[in-house]
Amino acid sequence: MKKLFSMVLCAMMALTLAGCGGSGDDSSTYTYSSELDIKNLDSADAEDGCSFTALHAIIDGLMKPAKDGTTTYGIAKSSEVSEDGLTHTYKLRDAKWSNGDPVTANDFVYAWHRIFKNKGNYYYMFCDGIANIAGAQELSDKIDAEQDLTDDDLNSLGVKAVDDKTLEVTTTTRVSFFDELMSFPCFYPVNEKFAEKQGDKYGKSADSILANGAFTMTKWEPGSVAEFEKNDKFYAAKDVKVDKLVMKLVQEPKVAAQSFEAGETDFAIINSDLVDKYKKDESFKNISEGFLFYIQPNLENSDLANLNVRKALSLAINRKDLCENVLKDGSQAASGFVPSGLSISPEGKDFRDEADTYTSYDKKAAQAALDEGLKELGKSEITLRLTYGTDESPMDVFATYLQNAFSGLKGLKIEMVATTKQDRIYNKQKNGDFDLSVTRWGPDYGDPTTYLTLALTNNNNNYGHWSNTEFDSIMEKVNSETDANARWQLMIDAEKIMMDDLCYIPVFEKGTATLQNTKVKNLVIKAVGVPYTFEYVSK
Incomplete structure (x- = not known):
């Protein structure tokens, strides 16, 4: 009744939501509603945006997002790069963990x-093609070969604590976006003594994680709520304007919108069903979270190993209609596997403006391609399973749209496999138990390789098992090429090989419809890396 009264009162006082929303009248608390749950806070294991957002609220890496969204110093106070670009030396500031221990260079080495x-989910980020840290690829190769790593193996990694406040990192080639990488959670430090004491419980509860960032975690109820308090030991505590941060977890968009209207939250993500209701309100904002939504075909399925079948699937999708008339959240049709707005060429042009367009809608051509594919397979009809997670909006809407599009092709039957995100990824995809997986990828750093490397033969996320020696060879050249213009062209060439063979079928670049408290300033939202930074928020 109290909640209903708040909503009615808010509606009576204004015709828009401006002034509604927010954690009551409490300017010291910021409340954020998340559709997803926090998986864990272990930087060696966390791999989803919600976990990254929570993790970054409590931990700083060498670098971090600045208030304007660029990259600035975090635990590092300065850095130097050798003339050949292979040695990165970071000087650490006087920072402390929330238990009073100093943050040292060894915390990064450990x-x-x-x-x-x-064998954490993101160890590949250290390897060739991304961070290129010396010794990382050799460690990865041993893991892939299921060999146990010795202390000598680990000590071969190109990271060294010169002293407590000096960290030296050696790479095998010059990496232009290295500082940006250092703001990504897999490169965060860990307090060795604390982590060893926690063992397997590290990062799995509010009591099993230490903070060195803007907030400390005080409460975590999985699937419900996470609460944080300002960290008085944070090196920039005087600049943190809110005393409490609340993350409401696994909130349905409709519930989040009601919570916003009732003044119980400052930030809510809404779905396409609610866009028309709120799109004229001052609090309504479309943002880009950088995700590419796409279909991953399992090429170990003999039907999907046929290129004409994959072409038919891509041609059957009216991407513009899906974005404009169904999603209605600012999403736009994907024209390739590398999204727009991710990276700029040495000449100042967006990758998508220089690369080709690989998607189009043509139902007649789709049927012709399927007919040819069926002829090559010697079949009159095929059945494909379409797997998607119901707990990762708007996957259900997306999957239903695809079902309708594909079912319009004669000779193709679609079976819907509804599950959870966790089951989709960690059971069905990893075990090859899928035909078509409706999935997404968010950029970890602002370079085309954050998407292109997904198609490498040995990439752990290449669940469809596509393999192309020419593509692998070009990506190897991308890794070692020092001329920026030549490297850029190689990446354009690499994407063309992927898209000509449709190892992945890109569909749309995700926009996000949100309700945001108009009294809130300086929430940092990035399409690359950690989605949200709360350190600078003020009300």
């Missing part, structure tokens, strides 16, 4: 060793 030792 954390980076640990992600390989634990």
